[in-house]
Amino acid sequence: MSNDFLEDLLEALSFSPDNIPLRIRVAKIYVEKSDFVNAEAQYIKVLQLDGNHNKAKFGLADCYVKLKKYAAAEIILEELLEQDASNLQWLELLCYCKLANNAIAEAQEIYQDMMELDPDYENEDFDTKLRVQLSGGDEDDFIDEDAIQLVNKPAIDFTDVGGMDEVKNQIALKIIKPLEHQELYKAYGKKIGGGILLYGPPGCGKTHLARATAGEINANFINVGINDILDMWIGNSEKNLHELFEMARRNTPCVIFIDEIDALGANRNDMHKSAGRNVINQFLAELDGIESNNEGILIIGATNTPWHLDPAFRRPGRFDRIIFVSPPDQKAKAAIYQIMLKDKPIADIDYTKLAKLSKDFSGADIQAVIDIAIEDKLMASFADGVPKPLSTKDILKSIKKIKPSTKEWFVTSKNYALYANDSGLYDEILTYLNIKK
16 A cells, blocks of 8 residues: 555545544554554544444454553453454454463463354464364364363463462472472372362462462463363263363373362262262272372362362372462562553552552452553543553552452351361461451
8 A cells, every 4th residue: 555545545534534434444554554553543533433433443452462452452352242242353353362461271262162153263373372282182183172171381380479478388399399309209109299279269369379380390281160070961070070180191290270179079968969979989089090190190179168078088199288378468469469560551659558458359359450440541541542551549549449359258268267177177267367266
């Protein structure tokens, strides 16, 4: 496209500044020239004229991706997808955003949704980054054949986890040290593997911590949701569990992370149907490695309600280390704010002040605070297209809009810690709440 033609269009715009089709055409020419800054400015002006112009919104999101403003792009795309969750073009761009932010599991979910919407959909980039070759499998085998996700060597490690020093030390002792000193452990006849159960209020980083553990030891990582295993047909849930562990055994060292494990390992005394008991028995058999070797398989379970878990899971060789993941302390909250604001436009931020005023906040609550602050800044930036830096004042304003999500959990957990805690399993909850039993 010649510069003369673009100049002619810009001159026409000067006489007709409210001409939306003309402005969209100019924006597209800038995109073709890879001038995404000027394209961004044109799309913003269109949205000032018509805030519901979806083509302009998508065009702006696309420019943000090209300019590596992924958080801004995600906000726009999620708003668009609320109107039409089946738009492949919008889903594809959102998937690229998730990949850029290393949110592999979320990118996989979006990719799977796209393939369900259009079985003929193909994307070489997504295949390369979201498909994993399994031992003995065909090149075209998708790892999620049975809705189980395996990600090779997550790109995050403990440096990406704010605070939690004591929790990380316990994980290091149980998981990391055995892999670093395998010969020592073998000399003493100690098996490399086993399980850790993480429990605590929702949103406090149990999943993030499990993924960071896999990255810390350079291991494969299998992220399992309850819906990936439980099946309405009798026998299929047990089969899914077995295939999950077989996958891990083929890809050692491997970390299996099972979220909401209480739904899978509920107390058998509370069950009246044999199907649920059979699933638990299968799970226990896989943990014990009765028919196979579990050497190098590290299992991390996460639950918000450990009191619902069958006691058999806590025997030695299974989940024999149970770790309380509390809401972050003040130092940890400051670290979380620093990590989450990294690479974002910011002014001088008083992280200590933010942490102090984020009382009882979980990591998820802090993420919500930052998202609200970003949305406010995006609205202010639409006027001239220039990103406005986040300040301490902006984030303090957002903090006032969020209520801590951990309080309700502690109301319930306190009762269990006080009245159903003969073994001292939940003493850490009482310590956290400064309650003497």
